[in-house]
Amino acid sequence: MGDQPVPVSGTLIWYVAICRRQAWLMGHAIEPYRDHELLALGRLLQETAYQRQRRELSLPGMKVDLITPREGDALLVGEVKRSPRMQHAQRLQLGYYLLRLREAGVAARGELRYPEQRIVEPVELTPELESAVQAAVSEVESLLRLPVPPPAVPIPACANCAYYEFCWVDEPADGEAGSGQQRRSRRRDRREGGSEGA
Secondary structure (H helix, E strand, O other): OOOOOOOOOHHHHHHHHHOHHHHHHHHOOOOOOOOOHHHHHHHHHHHHOOHHHOOOEEEOOEEEOEEEEOOOOOEEEEEEOOOHHHHHHHHHHHHHHHHHHHHOOOOEEEEEEEOOOOEEEEEOOOHHHHHHHHHHHHHHHHHHOOOOOOOOOOOHHHHHOOOHHHHHOOOOHHHOOOOHHHHHHHHHHHHOOOOOOO
């Protein structure tokens, strides 16, 4: 763990909208389990979706999945996501990128793209979204100044979180024994109608 938290980024904006503890861990350079199934799926989706249109943009605090020139002066900024389940967090992340680009003098419009569902959701930096992004930036900055992470709060996203072991490893779910990965597997199997075998 580094002594100084990392600067505010689009990723931290995304995390703080879902889980403050997860945002603190990421913001203090504590890496999640790299071989986590959903992280690997996300990386594969980003590498393979929209290959013909793929032009990434990396600037301090932001790594945009797609940049496409548009008619006129506006760029189309796209974020590729696995599903729209966390759309509020996704809109904040994309709104953060649009705000940063606008501050740099670049006119841009956004799209959230869900290739598995074949959905494209337009995102514009409205005054409401800008206000929400600025509030999220302030929240991330305050959060990163904390000397320790906020307490773990159980939410639905915990079951599939790459940081699960940082929060719940000592507390078996539903009285189950075993590692966090095993408990998550059993819960996922029950949700999908599979077996409960260990």
